[in-house]
Amino acid sequence: MDDQSRMLQTLAGVNLAGHSVQGGMALPPPPHGHEGADGDGRKQDIGDILHQIMTITDQSLDEAQAKKHALNCHRMKPALFSVLCEIKEKTGLSIRGAQEEDPPDPQLMRLDNMLLAEGVSGPEKGGGSAAAAAAAAASGGSSDNSIEHSDYRAKLTQIRQIYHTELEKYEQACNEFTTHVMNLLREQSRTRPISPKEIERMVGIIHRKFSSIQMQLKQSTCEAVMILRSRFLDARRKRRNFSKQATEILNEYFYSHLSNPYPSEEAKEELAKKCSITVSQVSNWFGNKRIRYKKNIGKFQEEANLYAAKTAVTAAHAVAAAVQNNQTNSPTTPNSGSSGSFNLPNSGDMFMNMQSLNGDSYQGSQVGANVQSQVDTLRHVINQTGGYSDGLGGNSLYSPHNLNANGGWQDATTPSSVTSPTEGPGSVHSDTSN
DNA sequence: GACGATGATTATGA
DNA sequence: TCATAATCATCGTC
Numbered sequence: 418m419d420d421q422s423r424m425l426q427t428l429a430g431v432n433l434a435g436h437s438v439q440g441g442m443a444l445p446p447p448p449h450g451h452e453g454a455d456g457d458g459r460k461q462d463i464g465d466i467l468h469q470i471m472t473i474t475d476q477s478l479d480e481a482q483a484k485k486h487a488l489n490c491h492r493m494k495p496a497l498f499s500v501l502c503e504i505k506e507k508t509g510l511s512i513r514g515a516q517e518e519d520p521p522d523p524q525l526m527r528l529d530n531m532l533l534a535e536g537v538s539g540p541e542k543g544g545g546s547a548a549a550a551a552a553a554a555a556s557g558g559s560s561d562n563s564i565e566h567s568d569y570r571a572k573l574t575q576i577r578q579i580y581h582t583e584l585e586k587y588e589q590a591c592n593e594f595t596t597h598v599m600n601l602l603r604e605q606s607r608t609r610p611i612s613p614k615e616i617e618r619m620v621g622i623i624h625r626k627f628s629s630i631q632m633q634l635k636q637s638t639c640e641a642v643m644i645l646r647s648r649f650l651d652a653r654r655k656r657r658n659f660s661k662q663a664t665e666i667l668n669e670y671f672y673s674h675l676s677n678p679y680p681s682e683e684a685k686e687e688l689a690k691k692c693s694i695t696v697s698q699v700s701n702w703f704g705n706k707r708i709r710y711k712k713n714i715g716k717f718q719e720e721a722n723l724y725a726a727k728t729a730v731t732a733a734h735a736v737a738a739a740v741q742n743n744q745t746n747s748p749t750t751p752n753s754g755s756s757g758s759f760n761l762p763n764s765g766d767m768f769m770n771m772q773s774l775n776g777d778s779y780q781g782s783q784v785g786a787n788v789q790s791q792v793d794t795l796r797h798v799i800n801q802t803g804g805y806s807d808g809l810g811g812n813s814l815y816s817p818h819n820l821n822a823n824g825g826w827q828d829a830t831t832p833s834s835v836t837s838p839t840e841g842p843g844s845v846h847s848d849t850s851n
Numbered sequence: 852g853a854c855g856a857t858g859a860t861t862a863t864g865a
Numbered sequence: 866t867c868a869t870a871a872t873c874a875t876c877g878t879c
Contacts, residue, residue, distance in 0.1 A: 656857070656858045656859065656874065656875045656876065657858080658856085658857065658876065658877080659858080679868085698858080698859090700867090700868095702857090702858075704867095704868070704869075704870095705857070705858070705859085707868085708868090708870065708871090709857090711869095712870095
Protein backbone atom coordinates (compact mmCIF):
# COMPACT_ATOMS: atom_id res chain seq x y z
CA MET A 418 0.00 0.00 0.00
CA ASP A 419 1.48 3.32 -1.00
CA ASP A 420 1.63 6.40 1.08
CA GLN A 421 -0.96 8.30 -0.81
CA SER A 422 -3.63 5.68 -0.57
CA ARG A 423 -2.70 5.14 3.03
CA MET A 424 -3.13 8.82 3.63
CA LEU A 425 -6.52 8.77 2.03
CA GLN A 426 -7.42 5.78 4.05
CA THR A 427 -6.20 7.46 7.17
CA LEU A 428 -8.33 10.39 6.32
CA ALA A 429 -11.15 8.06 5.59
CA GLY A 430 -10.55 6.55 8.97
CA VAL A 431 -11.51 9.86 10.45
CA ASN A 432 -14.70 9.77 8.44
CA LEU A 433 -13.92 11.03 5.03
CA ALA A 434 -16.91 12.53 3.39
CA GLY A 435 -17.80 11.65 -0.15
CA HIS A 436 -17.51 14.44 -2.64
CA SER A 437 -17.12 14.59 -6.30
CA VAL A 438 -14.49 17.05 -7.30
CA GLN A 439 -15.56 19.59 -9.79
CA GLY A 440 -13.51 20.98 -12.54
CA GLY A 441 -10.42 19.03 -11.97
CA MET A 442 -8.99 15.76 -10.86
CA ALA A 443 -11.60 13.39 -9.72
CA LEU A 444 -11.06 11.69 -6.46
CA PRO A 445 -12.23 8.16 -6.14
CA PRO A 446 -15.62 8.06 -4.59
CA PRO A 447 -15.22 7.92 -0.86
CA PRO A 448 -16.60 5.02 0.93
CA HIS A 449 -19.98 5.51 2.36
CA GLY A 450 -21.04 3.76 5.31
CA HIS A 451 -21.70 3.54 8.82
CA GLU A 452 -20.74 6.85 10.32
CA GLY A 453 -22.95 8.84 12.51
CA ALA A 454 -23.97 12.48 12.35
CA ASP A 455 -20.74 13.68 13.95
CA GLY A 456 -18.81 11.69 11.46
CA ASP A 457 -20.78 13.23 8.69
CA GLY A 458 -19.69 16.64 9.82
CA ARG A 459 -16.05 15.73 9.78
CA LYS A 460 -16.47 14.07 6.43
CA GLN A 461 -17.88 17.29 5.19
CA ASP A 462 -14.86 19.19 6.54
CA ILE A 463 -12.29 16.96 5.01
CA GLY A 464 -14.19 16.83 1.80
CA ASP A 465 -14.09 20.58 1.71
CA ILE A 466 -10.42 20.71 2.31
CA LEU A 467 -9.68 18.13 -0.34
CA HIS A 468 -11.87 19.95 -2.75
CA GLN A 469 -10.12 23.19 -2.07
CA ILE A 470 -6.72 21.60 -2.41
CA MET A 471 -7.53 19.90 -5.65
CA THR A 472 -9.03 22.94 -7.26
CA ILE A 473 -6.58 25.50 -5.99
CA THR A 474 -4.28 25.14 -8.97
CA ASP A 475 -7.09 25.78 -11.40
CA GLN A 476 -7.91 29.12 -10.02
CA SER A 477 -6.58 32.56 -10.48
CA LEU A 478 -3.92 33.89 -8.19
CA ASP A 479 -6.29 35.98 -6.14
CA GLU A 480 -8.75 33.17 -5.77
CA ALA A 481 -5.95 30.82 -4.85
CA GLN A 482 -4.65 33.22 -2.26
CA ALA A 483 -8.08 33.46 -0.77
CA LYS A 484 -8.43 29.69 -0.74
CA LYS A 485 -4.98 29.28 0.78
CA HIS A 486 -5.99 31.59 3.52
CA ALA A 487 -9.19 29.67 4.03
CA LEU A 488 -7.25 26.42 4.19
CA ASN A 489 -4.78 27.82 6.66
CA CYS A 490 -7.60 28.80 8.90
CA HIS A 491 -9.46 25.55 8.54
CA ARG A 492 -9.99 23.70 11.77
CA MET A 493 -8.91 20.41 10.25
CA LYS A 494 -5.66 21.78 8.98
CA PRO A 495 -3.46 20.68 11.93
CA ALA A 496 -4.66 17.10 11.67
CA LEU A 497 -4.12 16.93 7.95
CA PHE A 498 -0.80 18.65 8.24
CA SER A 499 0.52 16.18 10.78
CA VAL A 500 -0.52 13.24 8.61
CA LEU A 501 1.17 14.74 5.58
CA CYS A 502 4.28 15.44 7.62
CA GLU A 503 4.39 11.86 8.77
CA ILE A 504 4.10 10.56 5.25
CA LYS A 505 6.65 12.97 3.89
CA GLU A 506 9.06 12.15 6.66
CA LYS A 507 8.88 8.49 5.74
CA THR A 508 9.28 9.26 2.07
CA GLY A 509 12.18 11.52 2.82
CA LEU A 510 13.89 8.82 4.85
CA SER A 511 13.61 6.31 2.07
CA ILE A 512 15.00 8.81 -0.43
CA ARG A 513 17.79 9.79 1.92
CA GLY A 514 18.60 6.17 2.50
CA ALA A 515 19.18 5.77 -1.21
CA GLN A 516 21.02 9.02 -1.84
CA GLU A 517 22.97 9.87 1.25
CA GLU A 518 26.61 9.20 1.82
CA ASP A 519 27.65 9.73 -1.78
CA PRO A 520 31.20 8.49 -2.07
CA PRO A 521 33.56 11.11 -3.47
CA ASP A 522 33.69 10.87 -7.23
CA PRO A 523 37.14 9.49 -8.17
CA GLN A 524 37.09 11.39 -11.42
CA LEU A 525 36.39 14.62 -9.61
CA MET A 526 39.19 13.83 -7.21
CA ARG A 527 41.56 13.26 -10.09
CA LEU A 528 40.55 16.53 -11.69
CA ASP A 529 40.96 18.36 -8.40
CA ASN A 530 44.37 16.84 -7.85
CA MET A 531 45.52 17.71 -11.29
CA LEU A 532 44.30 21.28 -11.07
CA LEU A 533 46.02 21.58 -7.75
CA ALA A 534 49.26 20.12 -9.08
CA GLU A 535 49.19 22.41 -12.08
CA GLY A 536 48.62 25.39 -9.85
CA VAL A 537 45.27 26.20 -11.42
CA SER A 538 43.28 25.63 -8.30
CA GLY A 539 44.51 26.08 -4.78
CA PRO A 540 46.88 28.79 -3.66
CA GLU A 541 48.73 30.83 -6.23
CA LYS A 542 52.15 29.37 -6.99
CA GLY A 543 53.67 32.52 -8.28
CA GLY A 544 52.06 32.00 -11.62
CA GLY A 545 54.26 29.05 -12.28
CA SER A 546 53.59 25.42 -12.23
CA ALA A 547 55.18 22.26 -11.03
CA ALA A 548 54.98 20.99 -14.57
CA ALA A 549 56.98 23.84 -15.96
CA ALA A 550 59.57 23.50 -13.27
CA ALA A 551 59.79 19.78 -13.76
CA ALA A 552 60.08 20.18 -17.49
CA ALA A 553 62.82 22.72 -17.03
CA ALA A 554 64.67 20.44 -14.70
CA ALA A 555 64.26 17.50 -17.01
CA SER A 556 65.78 19.41 -19.88
CA GLY A 557 68.72 20.38 -17.74
CA GLY A 558 67.85 23.84 -18.77
CA SER A 559 68.40 26.83 -16.66
CA SER A 560 67.64 30.03 -18.41
CA ASP A 561 67.24 28.90 -21.98
CA ASN A 562 63.60 28.25 -21.66
CA SER A 563 62.86 31.39 -19.77
CA ILE A 564 60.88 32.74 -22.69
CA GLU A 565 58.89 29.59 -23.04
CA HIS A 566 58.48 29.44 -19.29
CA SER A 567 57.11 32.93 -19.08
CA ASP A 568 54.89 32.14 -22.01
CA TYR A 569 53.71 29.00 -20.32
CA ARG A 570 53.15 30.80 -17.06
CA ALA A 571 51.24 33.57 -18.76
CA LYS A 572 48.96 31.10 -20.50
CA LEU A 573 48.52 29.11 -17.33
CA THR A 574 47.65 32.26 -15.46
CA GLN A 575 45.06 33.01 -18.10
CA ILE A 576 43.55 29.58 -17.69
CA ARG A 577 43.63 30.01 -13.93
CA GLN A 578 41.86 33.33 -14.15
CA ILE A 579 39.19 32.02 -16.48
CA TYR A 580 38.72 28.99 -14.28
CA HIS A 581 38.30 31.06 -11.15
CA THR A 582 35.99 33.54 -12.84
CA GLU A 583 33.79 30.76 -14.13
CA LEU A 584 33.90 28.98 -10.81
CA GLU A 585 32.87 32.13 -9.05
CA LYS A 586 30.02 32.61 -11.51
CA TYR A 587 28.83 29.07 -10.95
CA GLU A 588 29.04 29.44 -7.21
CA GLN A 589 27.17 32.69 -7.31
CA ALA A 590 24.50 31.24 -9.54
CA CYS A 591 24.29 28.21 -7.30
CA ASN A 592 23.87 30.33 -4.20
CA GLU A 593 21.29 32.54 -5.85
CA PHE A 594 19.34 29.59 -7.09
CA THR A 595 19.55 27.86 -3.73
CA THR A 596 18.32 30.96 -1.94
CA HIS A 597 15.53 31.29 -4.44
CA VAL A 598 14.46 27.70 -4.03
CA MET A 599 14.68 27.96 -0.26
CA ASN A 600 12.52 31.03 -0.28
CA LEU A 601 10.02 29.30 -2.49
CA LEU A 602 9.97 26.27 -0.25
CA ARG A 603 9.57 28.40 2.85
CA GLU A 604 6.76 30.19 1.16
CA GLN A 605 5.15 26.94 0.20
CA SER A 606 5.66 25.52 3.64
CA ARG A 607 2.77 27.65 4.73
CA THR A 608 0.39 25.63 2.68
CA ARG A 609 2.05 22.25 2.59
CA PRO A 610 4.26 20.45 5.03
CA ILE A 611 7.90 21.10 4.17
CA SER A 612 10.32 20.20 6.88
CA PRO A 613 13.74 21.87 7.22
CA LYS A 614 15.26 18.53 6.40
CA GLU A 615 13.44 18.49 3.14
CA ILE A 616 14.71 21.95 2.32
CA GLU A 617 18.15 20.74 3.19
CA ARG A 618 17.73 17.81 0.89
CA MET A 619 16.58 20.06 -1.91
CA VAL A 620 19.61 22.26 -1.39
CA GLY A 621 21.74 19.16 -1.59
CA ILE A 622 20.17 18.23 -4.90
CA ILE A 623 20.81 21.70 -6.26
CA HIS A 624 24.41 21.57 -5.09
CA ARG A 625 24.90 18.21 -6.70
CA LYS A 626 23.57 19.54 -9.97
CA PHE A 627 25.86 22.51 -9.81
CA SER A 628 28.80 20.39 -8.83
CA SER A 629 28.28 18.32 -11.95
CA ILE A 630 28.49 21.55 -13.91
CA GLN A 631 31.61 22.38 -11.94
CA MET A 632 33.06 19.06 -12.88
CA GLN A 633 32.57 19.89 -16.52
CA LEU A 634 34.33 23.16 -15.95
CA LYS A 635 37.19 21.39 -14.21
CA GLN A 636 37.39 18.87 -17.00
CA SER A 637 37.58 21.60 -19.61
CA THR A 638 40.24 23.38 -17.60
CA CYS A 639 42.26 20.20 -17.28
CA GLU A 640 42.04 19.66 -21.01
CA ALA A 641 43.21 23.20 -21.63
CA VAL A 642 46.15 22.70 -19.29
CA MET A 643 47.05 19.42 -20.96
CA ILE A 644 46.97 21.01 -24.38
CA LEU A 645 49.06 23.91 -23.16
CA ARG A 646 51.51 21.56 -21.56
CA SER A 647 51.89 19.36 -24.60
CA ARG A 648 52.37 22.41 -26.78
CA PHE A 649 54.92 23.73 -24.36
CA LEU A 650 56.82 20.47 -24.34
CA ASP A 651 56.60 20.18 -28.11
CA ALA A 652 57.94 23.66 -28.44
CA ARG A 653 60.85 22.66 -26.27
CA ARG A 654 61.63 19.82 -28.61
CA LYS A 655 61.74 22.19 -31.51
CA ARG A 656 65.18 22.80 -32.78
CA ARG A 657 66.39 26.30 -33.12
CA ASN A 658 69.70 27.07 -34.68
CA PHE A 659 72.09 28.83 -32.42
CA SER A 660 72.97 32.37 -33.25
CA LYS A 661 75.85 32.97 -35.60
CA GLN A 662 77.82 34.47 -32.78
CA ALA A 663 77.22 31.48 -30.55
CA THR A 664 78.30 29.06 -33.25
CA GLU A 665 81.41 31.11 -33.82
CA ILE A 666 82.32 31.08 -30.15
CA LEU A 667 81.81 27.35 -29.97
CA ASN A 668 83.77 26.71 -33.14
CA GLU A 669 86.58 28.91 -31.97
CA TYR A 670 86.81 26.95 -28.79
CA PHE A 671 86.55 23.66 -30.60
CA TYR A 672 89.26 24.36 -33.15
CA SER A 673 91.51 26.00 -30.66
CA HIS A 674 91.21 22.95 -28.44
CA LEU A 675 91.29 20.44 -31.19
CA SER A 676 93.86 18.37 -29.38
CA ASN A 677 91.36 17.81 -26.64
CA PRO A 678 87.94 19.20 -27.47
CA TYR A 679 86.41 18.32 -24.15
CA PRO A 680 85.51 21.47 -22.34
CA SER A 681 85.46 21.25 -18.60
CA GLU A 682 82.31 22.04 -16.70
CA GLU A 683 83.61 25.51 -16.01
CA ALA A 684 84.45 25.99 -19.64
CA LYS A 685 81.05 24.76 -20.63
CA GLU A 686 79.42 27.14 -18.23
CA GLU A 687 81.43 30.01 -19.56
CA LEU A 688 80.66 29.06 -23.14
CA ALA A 689 77.02 28.66 -22.27
CA LYS A 690 77.01 32.11 -20.76
CA LYS A 691 78.77 33.61 -23.74
CA CYS A 692 76.47 31.93 -26.22
CA SER A 693 73.30 32.40 -24.21
CA ILE A 694 72.59 28.71 -24.29
CA THR A 695 72.55 26.02 -21.63
CA VAL A 696 75.41 23.91 -20.48
CA SER A 697 73.69 20.83 -21.82
CA GLN A 698 73.36 22.52 -25.17
CA VAL A 699 77.06 23.18 -25.10
CA SER A 700 77.62 19.53 -24.29
CA ASN A 701 75.34 18.50 -27.11
CA TRP A 702 77.09 20.81 -29.46
CA PHE A 703 80.52 19.46 -28.59
CA GLY A 704 79.27 15.91 -28.75
CA ASN A 705 77.87 16.46 -32.19
CA LYS A 706 80.86 18.43 -33.30
CA ARG A 707 83.36 15.83 -32.21
CA ILE A 708 81.58 12.99 -33.87
CA ARG A 709 80.91 14.89 -37.05
CA TYR A 710 84.38 16.26 -37.25
CA LYS A 711 85.83 12.84 -36.77
CA LYS A 712 83.51 11.34 -39.31
CA ASN A 713 84.32 13.81 -42.00
CA ILE A 714 87.52 15.63 -41.30
CA GLY A 715 87.90 16.70 -44.88
CA LYS A 716 84.64 18.51 -44.80
CA PHE A 717 85.62 20.49 -41.74
CA GLN A 718 89.05 21.33 -43.08
CA GLU A 719 88.03 24.66 -44.45
CA GLU A 720 86.20 25.58 -41.32
CA ALA A 721 89.15 24.53 -39.22
CA ASN A 722 91.49 26.64 -41.31
CA LEU A 723 89.20 29.57 -41.08
CA TYR A 724 88.98 29.52 -37.33
CA ALA A 725 92.64 28.71 -36.96
CA ALA A 726 93.63 31.67 -39.06
CA LYS A 727 91.21 33.83 -37.21
CA THR A 728 92.66 33.05 -33.84
CA ALA A 729 96.26 32.59 -34.90
CA VAL A 730 97.14 36.24 -34.70
CA THR A 731 95.54 36.60 -31.34
CA ALA A 732 97.29 33.53 -30.14
CA ALA A 733 100.65 34.67 -31.39
CA HIS A 734 100.22 38.03 -29.80
CA ALA A 735 99.14 36.52 -26.55
CA VAL A 736 102.00 34.09 -26.41
CA ALA A 737 104.50 36.72 -27.44
CA ALA A 738 103.18 39.05 -24.81
CA ALA A 739 103.37 36.32 -22.26
CA VAL A 740 106.90 35.45 -23.18
CA GLN A 741 107.89 39.07 -23.13
CA ASN A 742 106.26 39.46 -19.79
CA ASN A 743 108.11 36.46 -18.55
CA GLN A 744 111.37 37.82 -19.83
CA THR A 745 110.75 41.11 -18.13
CA ASN A 746 110.03 39.41 -14.93
CA SER A 747 112.99 37.08 -15.06
CA PRO A 748 115.75 38.69 -17.08
CA THR A 749 118.28 36.14 -16.08
CA THR A 750 116.22 33.21 -17.10
CA PRO A 751 118.30 30.87 -19.18
CA ASN A 752 117.32 29.83 -22.65
CA SER A 753 115.52 33.04 -23.19
CA GLY A 754 117.34 33.75 -26.34
CA SER A 755 114.37 33.07 -28.49
CA SER A 756 113.45 36.74 -28.11
CA GLY A 757 109.82 35.93 -28.24
CA SER A 758 109.98 34.21 -31.55
CA PHE A 759 109.17 30.56 -31.70
CA ASN A 760 111.52 27.99 -32.89
CA LEU A 761 108.79 26.02 -34.45
CA PRO A 762 109.39 22.42 -35.02
CA ASN A 763 108.06 20.52 -37.92
CA SER A 764 107.45 17.51 -35.88
CA GLY A 765 106.95 16.67 -32.29
CA ASP A 766 104.71 18.40 -29.91
CA MET A 767 104.80 22.06 -30.29
CA PHE A 768 103.47 22.33 -26.84
CA MET A 769 106.51 20.68 -25.38
CA ASN A 770 108.64 23.24 -27.08
CA MET A 771 106.50 25.94 -25.71
CA GLN A 772 107.06 24.53 -22.33
CA SER A 773 110.81 24.70 -22.74
CA LEU A 774 110.62 28.18 -24.09
CA ASN A 775 112.04 29.52 -20.90
CA GLY A 776 113.96 26.49 -20.07
CA ASP A 777 111.27 25.64 -17.67
CA SER A 778 107.64 24.86 -17.55
CA TYR A 779 105.03 27.58 -17.34
CA GLN A 780 105.08 27.42 -13.63
CA GLY A 781 105.36 30.83 -12.17
CA SER A 782 104.84 32.55 -15.43
CA GLN A 783 101.72 34.41 -16.32
CA VAL A 784 101.40 32.89 -19.70
CA GLY A 785 97.81 32.30 -18.99
CA ALA A 786 95.41 29.51 -19.20
CA ASN A 787 94.70 29.96 -22.84
CA VAL A 788 98.19 29.31 -23.97
CA GLN A 789 97.62 25.73 -24.72
CA SER A 790 94.62 26.46 -26.84
CA GLN A 791 96.54 29.13 -28.59
CA VAL A 792 99.29 26.68 -29.17
CA ASP A 793 96.82 24.38 -30.73
CA THR A 794 95.79 27.14 -33.05
CA LEU A 795 99.32 28.02 -33.83
CA ARG A 796 100.11 24.46 -34.53
CA HIS A 797 97.27 24.44 -36.92
CA VAL A 798 98.62 27.43 -38.75
CA ILE A 799 102.07 25.98 -38.70
CA ASN A 800 100.80 22.79 -40.14
CA GLN A 801 98.90 24.73 -42.68
CA THR A 802 101.77 26.88 -43.80
CA GLY A 803 104.52 24.46 -43.17
CA GLY A 804 102.89 21.73 -45.12
CA TYR A 805 102.62 19.31 -42.30
CA SER A 806 101.62 16.01 -43.67
CA ASP A 807 100.52 13.02 -41.78
CA GLY A 808 99.67 10.92 -44.73
CA LEU A 809 95.96 11.28 -44.36
CA GLY A 810 95.70 13.12 -47.59
CA GLY A 811 97.40 15.82 -49.52
CA ASN A 812 94.78 18.37 -48.71
CA SER A 813 94.90 17.84 -45.02
CA LEU A 814 96.11 21.18 -43.94
CA TYR A 815 95.11 20.76 -40.36
CA SER A 816 95.78 17.16 -39.95
CA PRO A 817 93.91 15.46 -37.18
CA HIS A 818 96.95 13.91 -35.65
CA ASN A 819 95.28 14.52 -32.36
CA LEU A 820 93.10 11.61 -33.16
CA ASN A 821 94.59 8.37 -32.13
CA ALA A 822 94.63 5.22 -34.12
CA ASN A 823 91.32 4.17 -32.69
CA GLY A 824 89.69 7.30 -33.91
CA GLY A 825 89.60 8.80 -30.48
CA TRP A 826 91.21 11.96 -29.27
CA GLN A 827 94.47 11.70 -27.39
CA ASP A 828 93.82 11.58 -23.76
CA ALA A 829 96.57 11.14 -21.20
CA THR A 830 99.22 12.65 -23.37
CA THR A 831 97.23 15.59 -24.44
CA PRO A 832 98.65 18.93 -23.53
CA SER A 833 95.84 19.52 -21.19
CA SER A 834 97.17 16.98 -18.80
CA VAL A 835 100.63 18.39 -19.13
CA THR A 836 99.52 21.90 -18.50
CA SER A 837 97.14 21.10 -15.80
CA PRO A 838 99.41 22.22 -12.99
CA THR A 839 99.65 25.65 -14.44
CA GLU A 840 96.06 26.16 -15.25
CA GLY A 841 94.07 28.47 -13.16
CA PRO A 842 90.70 27.49 -11.82
CA GLY A 843 88.95 29.87 -14.12
CA SER A 844 90.57 28.47 -17.16
CA VAL A 845 88.45 27.75 -20.14
CA HIS A 846 90.86 25.13 -21.16
CA SER A 847 89.48 21.75 -21.69
CA ASP A 848 90.48 19.23 -19.14
CA THR A 849 87.74 16.74 -19.43
CA SER A 850 89.50 13.53 -19.98
CA ASN A 851 87.87 11.19 -22.36
C1' DG B 852 59.98 19.41 -52.18
C1' DA B 853 64.76 17.73 -51.91
C1' DC B 854 68.70 17.90 -49.42
C1' DG B 855 72.25 19.14 -46.34
C1' DA B 856 73.04 21.21 -41.80
C1' DT B 857 72.25 20.98 -37.15
C1' DG B 858 70.28 20.56 -32.43
C1' DA B 859 68.23 16.98 -29.62
C1' DT B 860 67.39 12.32 -28.13
C1' DT B 861 68.44 7.61 -27.27
C1' DA B 862 70.99 3.26 -26.81
C1' DT B 863 75.21 1.50 -25.60
C1' DG B 864 79.63 0.88 -23.53
C1' DA B 865 83.52 1.90 -20.57
C1' DT C 866 78.33 9.32 -15.30
C1' DC C 867 80.00 10.66 -19.47
C1' DA C 868 81.27 9.96 -24.37
C1' DT C 869 80.11 7.91 -28.54
C1' DA C 870 77.34 6.61 -32.34
C1' DA C 871 73.08 6.35 -34.48
C1' DT C 872 69.00 8.43 -35.30
C1' DC C 873 65.24 11.71 -35.28
C1' DA C 874 63.23 16.06 -36.32
C1' DT C 875 63.50 20.54 -37.73
C1' DC C 876 65.62 24.47 -40.11
C1' DG C 877 67.47 26.84 -44.03
C1' DT C 878 68.73 26.97 -48.72
C1' DC C 879 68.18 25.94 -53.36
